[in-house]
Amino acid sequence: MDFTTKKIRNVAIAGHGQTGKTSLFEQLLFVGGAITKPESVASGKTVSDYTPEEIENKISIYSSLAHVIWKDININFWDTPGSSDFIGEVISAFRSSEMALVLVDGRAGAQIETIKLWRDLDRRSKPRMVFINRCDDERTDVAAVTKDIHDKFNVQTCPLTIPMKNASGFSGVIDVLKGKAYLCSSDGTVEKQIEIPAEFKDAYEDARGVLAGAAAEGDDDLLIKFIDEGELTAEEITNGLKVAFENNRIVPIFCGVVLQNSGLISVLDFIAEIAPSPFERLETAKDADDADITVKISEDSPLAALVVKTSSDQFSGRLSYIKIITGTLSADSEVFNLSEGRKEKIGKLFRCVGKKLEETKAFVAGDIGIATKLGFTKTSDTLAASADTLSFVRLRHPEPVYSMAVSAKDKKDEDKMNELLVRYAEEDRTLSYKYNSETKQNVISGMGDLHISILLKKVQNQAKISIQTDVPRIAYRETIQRKAQAEYTHKKQSGGHGQYGRVVLAVESLPRGEYFKFTNAVFGGAISKSYIPGVEKGVREAMENGVLAGYPVVDVAVTVLDGKEHPVDSSEMAFKIAARNAFKDAMRNAGSILLEPIMNITVLVESKYLGDIMSDMSVKRGRILGQTPIGGGIEEIRAQVPQAELLKYAIDLRALTSGTGSFETSFDHYDPISGKIADEVINAAKEFITIKQSDD
Ligand SMILES: Nc1nc2c(ncn2[C@@H]2O[C@H](COP(=O)(O)OP(=O)(O)O)[C@@H](O)[C@H]2O)c(=O)[nH]1
Ligand SMILES: [Mg+2]
Structure with missing residues (x-):
């Protein structure tokens, strides 16, 4: 069947983990007739969570797409994962949808992942509706959750469905727009339409007034009429809602019980009849x-x-x-x-x-x-x-925040491992897989430890190989603290042609980040011009491995002061060797020190965790740059922290915030380290860095 643009709707179902997104997706497909029997998440047979890793972990890892045809409209639904480890999958869904259906657990209100997703939807200016799930639970209070959404996001909400709940429990929802009620059935069949029971008439009238007020937001004429007459016709409400929703001025609130198919017809009706088609978006x-x-x-x-x-x-x-x-x-x-x-x-x-x-x-x-x-x-x-x-414009994916060094346990499996990791990093743009030539490690990076561990398990099962993981090594640097000089004479007389070159040079610190400067200040031809490139090469070679722990040397100005050559035995090679050794000696004289990478980090946490995050930052040698409340009870903390302290931050932050915090990092600059911290780095380096010996 073909659909014109106006008969299409694209909806991303999103929200905090465990709110019932995958179940909602399944039940919507069932109510819409796309599948004949809904399955439970626990059974591992749902339409959305069908990969081995999703069945094993009982969570959504990938976004899934499915469509239903409802009232002649083709609705594409995306089910998305709730964990921020899989944010890349959510980005695909958001980018291709004109709106989002945000699921909220009626017992908990808007939780942190929902708040973060809401911010993302704000940036994209996408309209969103909210479905409050688990209305059958006695702890669910739809009015309180609606207020929570209003307060946290500073938006105008309006009730599209309200719960029918009394002393004997929850029996279904009232569709405020249609003026009908839907009874949920306990046997898993589709809800049944009835007239609004007398006991809920008042609640319905109140909700209808709020809905009409929200619809009036769509149009100035409607607003005037609503203020004058206090009510609007059904058609006026429908038209007003269309405009107000499309322009992101109202957030329609639905409620129900996903597993009892309750409240779903009203959602499908709204999407088909009110929500915008992609046309002209x-x-x-x-x-x-x-x-x-x-x-x-x-x-x-x-x-x-x-x-x-x-x-x-x-x-x-x-x-x-x-x-x-x-x-x-x-x-x-x-x-x-x-x-x-x-x-x-x-x-x-x-x-x-x-x-x-x-x-x-x-x-x-x-x-x-x-x-x-x-x-x-x-x-x-x-x-x-x-x-x-x-x-x-390309999809914008965040930078990876968690890395692991990987190697195949059996050397012969290395190619297979590389091939698969390269492929998955191409599919999932929040993954990166690179060989770090400085630390000599293959490093896989992603959005969190769950992201990486699930990936590695998948690769191991698929290729039937065993993968070893390590904490990635840090790319330290070496530099000098003060001015110094050194001289070196390279002299060899081993029959035939000899080798001779003498170099005197000075080293001096450069500002951080300037890397290297080379000056020839030899006076009066002590070293011929033709040998100077050999001297520079020797210095550059020596800079590849510093004298402390073999890390690259940076931010040094080198000046060749003097030297001596021999009419027969001198060569570029001889001067290269002399320069290399002179430079190493000069580094030792100039007080070599180690530099470590310092990262910018931005952490988002609920304000109750603020104190714990701050004290953890100070344990991690961090420097707090600022702290701002960003709404919804969430604080943003900006700091600079050594990379060495952040290697397991995904895990630490989860422990500190019961899994609710999130963070982003980016490299900022290098800072010196000394004392015990430096000694540990130097000792650890001995295990893997082979400092090149002079080949003289
Ligand atoms: N009692 C009850 N359980 C639900 C309901 N909706 C979802 N669940 C359960 O909540 C758990 C998480 O649901 P799931 O759909 O995987 O949530 P997701 O992480 O948002 O995709 C599963 O065990 C579901 O069976 C509901 O309406 N009532
Ligand atoms: Mg899910």
Whole structure:
């Protein structure tokens, strides 16, 4: 079945872990008729959580896409993981959806991951609705959670459904827009529509008034009429809600019980009848001067599409999830990959319900399709009808915050391990896999220890290999503290041609970050000009391994002061060797010290953990730069901390904040270390750094 842009809706289901997102996704597919039997998360048979690692961990790790057709509208739903370790998957879903359905546990209110996701949705200006789950639990208070959302996010909420709850418990919801009630059934069937019971009439009238007030936000004329007459017609409310929701002025609140299918029809109705289609929504592209411009989603122009996610499936191979922005993407066609600057062949196209693929001939603007087995196209690439189209802004992924050094237990498995890790780092843009030539380690980095440990387990199972992990080594540096001089004469007489070169040089500190400066101040030809490059080479070679622990030397100015040469035995090589040794001696005379990398860190935590975070920062030799409340009871702490203290921060922060904190880091500068800390680094370095011996 084909859908025009106006008949498409894209919705990302998001929120804190364990709020019921995967269950909601499953039940929505069931109520919408896309599946005949919903499964529980515990059974490991849900549409969304079907990979071995999701079944084993009983959490969502990857985003899943599925569609339902509701009232002639094709709704694409994304289920996303709640843990910030898998934020990359959420980014794919947010980028390709025009709105989000934020799930909140009725017993807990808006929890920290929800607050962080909300901030992200704010940055993207995406409308969002909220579903308050677990209304059958006696601890759930829909009014209190609604107030919590209003207070934490400073938004105008409006009730689309309200719970029917009395002394004998929860029986269903009232759809405030439709003026009907839905009874939930205990046997797992779809909820049944009834007239609003008399005992809930007052609650309904109150909610209807609030809803009309919110709808009036959509339009000045409506607002005037609402103020004058105190009410609006059903049609006016519908039209007002459309505008107010689309422009992010109201947050519709739904409630229910996911596992009893309660409250879901109202959600589907709202999405199909009120929420915006992709038509005329905007996507950001780059113009010829690299400036951001917006593009309207519409069928009219030639094809332009953005790859929002890549995954691999053991049966279908590589799957590329593509959001069509303009035009139509057709099966068996040729498109231009603007990011790579070459043509890509599109073979078969699919729509999906989790892992079940339905072959589809074409996708129009606004829809999200899946192409299998593309040759080279990656996430964030733009595909278009021709080369002279604009390319879309790449998906913005945060920098990895947690790293592990990895090696195959059995040397012969190293290639297999590398191949898989390289591939997964290409699919998941929040992963990075690199060889660090300084520390001589392969390092895998990601969004947290869970992210990395699940990945490594997957690779080990898939390749049937065993992987060893280590804390990554730090890339220390060496430098000098004061001015010094040294001289060295390289002299060898071993029959035939001899070797002779004498170099006198001075070293001096440079400001941090200036790395190296070389000056020839030899007066009167003590060393011929032709030998000076040999001297510089010798110095540069010596700088590769400092005299303390073999780390690279930085921020040193070297001046060649004097020297001596021999008419027959001197050579560039002889001067290189002399310079290398003179430099090492000068380093020793100049008081060598170690430098360690200092990172900028930004931590987000609930304010009750502030004290614990601060004292932990001081234990970690950190320097606090600032602290700001950012709303929702969340504090942002900015600090500078040595990288060596942050290697396990993902784990430490989880322990300190019961898993609710999060952080970002980036390199800032190098600072000197001394005493016990430096001694430990020097001793540890002896194990793996082989300081190059002079080859004289
Ligand atoms: N009692 C009850 N349990 C629920 C409901 N919705 C979800 N759950 C359970 O809550 C747990 C987490 O649900 P899941 O859908 O995996 O949450 P997610 O992490 O947000 O995807 C599972 O054990 C679900 O069975 C509900 O409406 N009522
Ligand atoms: Mg889930």
